[in-house]
Amino acid sequence: MSIETIWVLAEVADGKPITTSLELITQARSLAGTVEAVAWGPGTADVAGTLGEHGVTTVHDVGDIGDALPGVPVASAVAAAVAAGKGPDAILFPATYDGRDIAGRLSAKLDRPVLTNVVGLSADDGGLVSQHAIFGGTQVVTARFTGEGPGIFVVRAKSFAAEPSGGAAAAVVPLAVDDTGATNTAVVVARHVEERSGPKLDEADVVVSGGRGLGEKDSYAMIEELAGLLKGAPGASRAIVDAGWVPYAYQVGQTGKTVKPTVYLACGISGATQHLVGMKNAKNIIAINKDQDAPIFTVADLGIVGDVHKVVPKLIEALKARG
Amino acid sequence: MNVVVCVKQIPDPAAPAALDPGTHNLVRSGKLILDDSDAYGVEMALQLADAAGGGEVTLVSMAPNGETSGLRTALAMGAAKAILVSDDSLAGSDALSTAKVLAAAIRRAEPDLVIAATESTDGYTGTTPVQVAELLGLPSVTFAKKVEVDGQTVKVERQTEAGYDEVTSPLPAVVTVTAGVVEPRYPSFKGIMAAKSKPVDTLTAADLGLDGSQVGAGGARQQIISVVEAEARSAGEVVVDEGDAHERVIQFLEQLKIL
Numbered sequence: 023m024s025i026e027t028i029w030v031l032a033e034v035a036d037g038k039p040i041t042t043s044l045e046l047i048t049q050a051r052s053l054a055g056t057v058e059a060v061a062w063g064p065g066t067a068d069v070a071g072t073l074g075e076h077g078v079t080t081v082h083d084v085g086d087i088g089d090a091l092p093g094v095p096v097a098s099a100v101a102a103a104v105a106a107g108k109g110p111d112a113i114l115f116p117a118t119y120d121g122r123d124i125a126g127r128l129s130a131k132l133d134r135p136v137l138t139n140v141v142g143l144s145a146d147d148g149g150l151v152s153q154h155a156i157f158g159g160t161q162v163v164t165a166r167f168t169g170e171g172p173g174i175f176v177v178r179a180k181s182f183a184a185e186p187s188g189g190a191a192a193a194v195v196p197l198a199v200d201d202t203g204a205t206n207t208a209v210v211v212a213r214h215v216e217e218r219s220g221p222k223l224d225e226a227d228v229v230v231s232g233g234r235g236l237g238e239k240d241s242y243a244m245i246e247e248l249a250g251l252l253k254g255a256p257g258a259s260r261a262i263v264d265a266g267w268v269p270y271a272y273q274v275g276q277t278g279k280t281v282k283p284t285v286y287l288a289c290g291i292s293g294a295t296q297h298l299v300g301m302k303n304a305k306n307i308i309a310i311n312k313d314q315d316a317p318i319f320t321v322a323d324l325g326i327v328g329d330v331h332k333v334v335p336k337l338i339e340a341l342k343a344r345g
Numbered sequence: 346m347n348v349v350v351c352v353k354q355i356p357d358p359a360a361p362a363a364l365d366p367g368t369h370n371l372v373r374s375g376k377l378i379l380d381d382s383d384a385y386g387v388e389m390a391l392q393l394a395d396a397a398g399g400g401e402v403t404l405v406s407m408a409p410n411g412e413t414s415g416l417r418t419a420l421a422m423g424a425a426k427a428i429l430v431s432d433d434s435l436a437g438s439d440a441l442s443t444a445k446v447l448a449a450a451i452r453r454a455e456p457d458l459v460i461a462a463t464e465s466t467d468g469y470t471g472t473t474p475v476q477v478a479e480l481l482g483l484p485s486v487t488f489a490k491k492v493e494v495d496g497q498t499v500k501v502e503r504q505t506e507a508g509y510d511e512v513t514s515p516l517p518a519v520v521t522v523t524a525g526v527v528e529p530r531y532p533s534f535k536g537i538m539a540a541k542s543k544p545v546d547t548l549t550a551a552d553l554g555l556d557g558s559q560v561g562a563g564g565a566r567q568q569i570i571s572v573v574e575a576e577a578r579s580a581g582e583v584v585v586d587e588g589d590a591h592e593r594v595i596q597f598l599e600q601l602k603i604l
């Protein structure tokens with residue numbers, strides 16, 4: 023089966039397509055002749071330029087969905103296009119909150135399964151195949167869809183690099199939303215932005231993460247301070263997210279963010295497989311842990327066997343002294 | 346208010362996991378336990394039913410071999426009863442097939458609210474609950490970090506990239522909860538004793554009107570082509586801190602031109 027057209031969900035945040043969508047578009051270019059995008063919200067026309075630059079020729083615009091959550095309206099619009107025979111051979115979704123919702127809804131609407139946690143995509147004689155990291159990234163599974171209908175893939179961030187191809191701005195065409203009935207009745211009544219200074223966790227060149235080894239919530243302040251001094255982003259293990267020390271958005275790992283910074287500094291983190299899958303593709307890993315047998319040392323380029331309460335404050339002092 | 350909680354029963358995550366070399370399915374022999382991710386949903390459901398001044402919490406689970414150990418744990422926490430769907434034809438179900446089974450079972454319980462976890466520990470596809478919602482024709486709110494029910498409306502704080510959204514939805518609805526929404530209670534001795542006699546209604550796929558072409562390996566439309574070892578990363582230099590290890594870190598960062 024040859025792959026002619028791939029659609030990519032182009033999620034927009036702060037007036038720009040999110041990086042993961044651009045990563046998927048870049049990869050889709052090497053897999054299909056035509057790459058198109060699906061977008062929603064009032065500002066689709068404003069991102070047609072960036073999408074076109076990355077290889078998208080047409081943006082299917084669901085338009086303003088008001089206060090609705092995107093899952094139902096966007097999936098309905100795509101399902102209607104597929105039912106009308108205007109759908110693609112495959113649809114790629116970034117593994118974001120909304121991306122997962124839309125993919126799940128679409129899967130049920132089309133009665134097609136969905137492949138999630140994709141970390142690689144390639145094509146062979148039988149069509150698209152996806153790679154999935156399992157068991158903490160120690161093994162790689164390759165899978166494909168069988169049967170009729172488009173393949174629905176939900177892909178993790180940082181699986182590919184985003185690169186522009188220099189295309190012209192994409193054409194914007196409307197994608198109508200079908201009747202969504204009772205399913206589309208959940209509404210957003212207020213949005214809260216939690217202030218975070220510095221670069222975004224999944225885009226930062228340096229990530230400094232803290233784990234349960236910090237001992238108490240207040241000690242997380244030194245992780246933030248160190249991250250700030252290195253112009254990086256603070257991150258966390260799930261243990262301290264679950265404990266309520268930091269918000270979920272800080273979590274690195276299987277159920278959190280995937281990061282690929284130049285340097286990842288793990289402070290008081292044991293290195294459970296679910297944490298490792300989110301960070302072990304960092305270019306360089308530094309770990310500080312008082313237990314020399316901690317699994318994090320098996321992936322660290324530089325391992326410091328020591329107490330975070332001693333090493334981190336000295337590191338902060340030394341960095342401050344350099345000005 | 347009647348609440349259904351989807352609870353998955355999984356192999357102990359602490360035990361080493363393996364794929365069956367023939368079917369590529371996760372090996373699910375041995376005793377199964379309540380997925381930790383679902384303990385939050387059970388606790389949330391119990392608290393919401395309590396706050397609403399009554400109503401029952403019903404568990405719904407699909408598991409092989411009539412497995413009930415995980416259900417007993419959740420019943421011991423305080424759920425009233427359970428529906429278990431267990432049937433050899435369900436082996437190898439993908440997330441959509443699982444959703445079809447769960448949706449059919451949930452329909453029987455006629456809940457006001459359905460709670461599931463954002464993702465399971467062993468499968469972590471994270472799409473099953475939304476698929477269930479679509480099959481049931483219900484609205485859904487995923488990634489809840491706080492849930493309240495006010496009359497016929499559920500109010501959720503939904504995690505977002507930037508922070509969180511306040512979302513409201515009319516009931517019935519499907520809500521998925523993240524870990525840490527509530528602190529799951531430990532079953533009391535009394536709870537454990539009571540759980541032994543709580544009703545568990547065991548059904549097959551056929552009882553739910555589903556046939557083999559819709560569920561299980563027969564209904565799966567995805568296929569594993571290969572499983573290979575990933576490239577391993579090797580350990581580097583290890584320094585035991587004698588009071589000056591931070592200097593080595595600085596040096597390392599200088600080499601990388603971070604400083």
Ligand SMILES: Cc1cc2nc3c(=O)[nH]c(=O)nc-3n(C[C@H](O)[C@H](O)[C@H](O)COP(=O)(O)OP(=O)(O)OC[C@H]3O[C@@H](n4cnc5c(N)ncnc54)[C@H](O)[C@@H]3O)c2cc1C
Binds near residue numbers: 291296310313
């Ligand atoms: C389905 C599933 C998904 C998961 N997803 C994720 C995920 O996305 N991200 C994630 O991180 N985890 C995830 N986990 C949890 C994971 O298994 C671990 O429980 C978690 O990563 C442990 O966090 P931690 O390393 O901070 O804590 P611990 O494992 O408790 O480790 C603390 C470490 O700190 C060290 N330490 C203690 N005191 C000091 C000190 N004074 N100085 C230096 N070191 C010290 C200890 O030696 C220890 O190694 C998941 C688990 C499951 C089951």
Ligand SMILES: Nc1ncnc2c1ncn2[C@@H]1O[C@H](COP(=O)(O)O)[C@@H](O)[C@H]1O
Binds near residue numbers: 354380468
């Ligand atoms: N076999 C199952 N039985 C009951 N609930 C399930 C089952 N599979 C998935 N779920 C529910 O759906 C959530 C997400 O699962 P998953 O899509 O596998 O990540 C789980 O945490 C459960 O709440």
